[in-house]
Amino acid sequence: MDTAQEHEVLFERKGGLGVVVLNRPRAVNALTMGMAEAMLAQLTAWAEDDTVQTVLVRGAGDRGLCAGGDIVAIYHDMLDGGDATARFWATEYRLNSLISRYPKPYVAFMDGLVLGGGVGVSAHGSHRIVTERTRTGMPETTIGFAPDVGGTLLLASAPGEAGTHAALTGAHLDAADAIHLGLADFFIPSSRLDAVAAALERDRADDVVGRLASEPPLSPLAAQRGWIDAAYASDDAEEIVTRLRAHEDPAARAAAETIEAKSPTSIKVTLEALRRARARGPIPLALEEALEEEYRVGLHLLAGHDFQEGVRAQVIDKDRNPRWEPSTLADVTRGEVEACFAPLGDRELRLAETVATP
Numbered sequence: 282m283d284t285a286q287e288h289e290v291l292f293e294r295k296g297g298l299g300v301v302v303l304n305r306p307r308a309v310n311a312l313t314m315g316m317a318e319a320m321l322a323q324l325t326a327w328a329e330d331d332t333v334q335t336v337l338v339r340g341a342g343d344r345g346l347c348a349g350g351d352i353v354a355i356y357h358d359m360l361d362g363g364d365a366t367a368r369f370w371a372t373e374y375r376l377n378s379l380i381s382r383y384p385k386p387y388v389a390f391m392d393g394l395v396l397g398g399g400v401g402v403s404a405h406g407s408h409r410i411v412t413e414r415t416r417t418g419m420p421e422t423t424i425g426f427a428p429d430v431g432g433t434l435l436l437a438s439a440p441g442e443a444g445t446h447a448a449l450t451g452a453h454l455d456a457a458d459a460i461h462l463g464l465a466d467f468f469i470p471s472s473r474l475d476a477v478a479a480a481l482e483r484d485r486a487d488d489v490v491g492r493l494a495s496e497p498p499l500s501p502l503a504a505q506r507g508w509i510d511a512a513y514a515s516d517d518a519e520e521i522v523t524r525l526r527a528h529e530d531p532a533a534r535a536a537a538e539t540i541e542a543k544s545p546t547s548i549k550v551t552l553e554a555l556r557r558a559r560a561r562g563p564i565p566l567a568l569e570e571a572l573e574e575e576y577r578v579g580l581h582l583l584a585g586h587d588f589q590e591g592v593r594a595q596v597i598d599k600d601r602n603p604r605w606e607p608s609t610l611a612d613v614t615r616g617e618v619e620a621c622f623a624p625l626g627d628r629e630l631r632l633a634e635t636v637a638t639p
Contacts, residue, residue, distance in 0.1 A: 290316040291341075292323050296482030297334035299327045303402075306342025311351045312398045314369045320402070321376045328384055335386045335486050337478060338402060345394030345416070346403060352424070356592045359583060370429070370579055371630055373398060374572040377431050378632055381405035381568050386486035390478075391415055391459065392471050401430025404464045405568070408486050411456035411497075412471040417464060420451035425544040425591030425603065427551045427578055427621075434571035437558035439463050442513035443502050448551050449513075449521070450539045454502070461500035466490075468497035508533045516556055518549050519610050544587040544603070545610045550621045554578060557622075569632040574622065576630040581621040 291302040301320060303310035327333040340346040350369070358365045380387055380402065389403035390410055395417040403409055411417070419428040419436065428436060428448050436444030439462040447454060447462060459465040467490050469477060480489040502509065512524040512533060518540075525537035540548060557574065561567050582588045586606045594603035607613050 289313055290319045292319075294333070295478075297332065298478070298482045299323075299330075299333045299336045300478070301336065301338040302341050303338070303347050304341045306340070306344065308351070309345045309348035309394050310340040310342070310399075311348050312373065312402070313351045313354065314365065314372065317369065317372045317376050321372060321379065324376070324379055324383070328379075333385065335388060335481050336383070337388045337390070337481055338406070339390040339474070339478070340393065343393065345396075345399070346389070346391055347396070347399030348394045349397030349399055352592055352596050356589065356597060359589045359592075366583060367580060367628075370576055373401065373430065374576060374630060374632060375635075377401045377405055377572060378569055378636060381431070382636065383407065388477075388481060388486055388490075390474055391417060391465055392474060396420055396453075397428075397432075398430055400432055400435070400464065404435055405431060408467065408490055409465040410467045410469050410474075410477070410490065410494075411459050411465040412469060412474070413456060414471050415456040415459060415465075416453040417459050418452055418454045419448055420453070422449060422540075422543040422547040422551055423451045423591065424595050425547050425585075425587030425589070425605070426582055427547055427554055427575070429572075429575040429579055431568050431571055431575070433551075433554045433558040433575060434561075434568055435464060436462065437555045440503075441506055441510040443506065443509055445513040445521075445552070445555055446502070446509050446536065448555055449518075449543070449548055450536055451543065452539075455498075457498045457500040458502045460497050461503045467494040469494050505530070505532060512536075516552065518545075518552050521552075522610065541610070544591055544605050545607055545613045546585070546587050546605070546617065546621075547582070547591075548610060549613045549618045550578060550582070553618050553622070566633045566636070569636055572632050573630045577623065577625055578621050580625060580628065581623065 293300045355366045387406035388408040389406045391403050392412045419432040436448045522537045525533045
């Protein structure tokens with residue numbers, strides 16, 4: 282690993298605490314291949330180090346923990362027809378799996394922006410802390426992609442249909458909504474985070490967060506549970522939009538407009554992925570199987586039109602005017618959706634095999 286990659290993520294030992302700092306503040310600490318590789322290696326080493334009692338992950342700067350994967354790098358890889366993105370996802374998903382099964386307390390400061398890949402390095406941990414500055418979510422449908430890093434399982438496991446709403450609209454969620462969805466556990470004001478980190482050097486994670494956490498605000502999503510559950514209960518995207526448009530609550534009608542502005546292919550693929558993840562139930566290998574499915578979907582979308590076009594419109598040219606193909610939900614066929622879940626043959630990720638117990 283070169284020096285630049287090492288500096289993109291920093292590691293430090295403080296007493297019994299191993300600290301991971303995502304260190305690309307100008308890019309809101311967006312994840313790169315080098316960062317994922319370094320975290321995977323260091324967390325593996327710390328898992329076997331008896332002097333490390335707890336791990337903490339936080340972001341450099343004051344804008345957020347992590348805004349997701351390095352979308353610009355993915356865009357250029359798509360243009361070049363390379364396989365760097367596939368290799369990045371394979372490493373990133375192994376990291377997500379390790380975090381979910383980590384043998385020690387894994388504390389994540391989900392402060393500021395925590396989107397996409399940022400959810401993957403935080404929401405699978407044991408102690409997930411949000412603040413008054415938290416804005417989290419899985420906004421992939423905005424760029425012609427679908428939730429990954431285990432996001433399909435996380436959102437499918439949320440109460441009622443709140444996760445479906447969050448996934449299809451790509452909404453940025455505050456701390457209270459993150460806790461309601463099951464993406465986070467504790468609310469701690471950002472002014473106390475340094476005190477939390479200092480206390481973790483010597484005290485048990487459960488004791489620290491129990492002492493310093495506050496009662497979270499009320500969740501807007503929880504308050505809207507009635508229309509959310511009713512509208513999103515369908516497995517048909519067009520029916521969901523119809524129900525939302527027919528509802529008297531302005532928030533429901535606004536959600537319909539938001540969904541119709543996203544990639545139609547991404548909307549239908551995301552809904553299918555959520556339903557498949559929910560159907561698996563609480564089995565030991567649920568996350569690894571979800572990650573394997575997300576990897577299949579990701580590689581198929583990587584080869585399609587909308588992902589490249591969505592990144593172009595939102596991140597590269599920033600004209601916010603993507604030209605989706607197909608352009609409407611009605612034009613996306615069932616066959617096109619199912620093709621995104623087709624097996625990859627010898628390119629399968631096969632995570633479940635590596636963590637299965639006899």
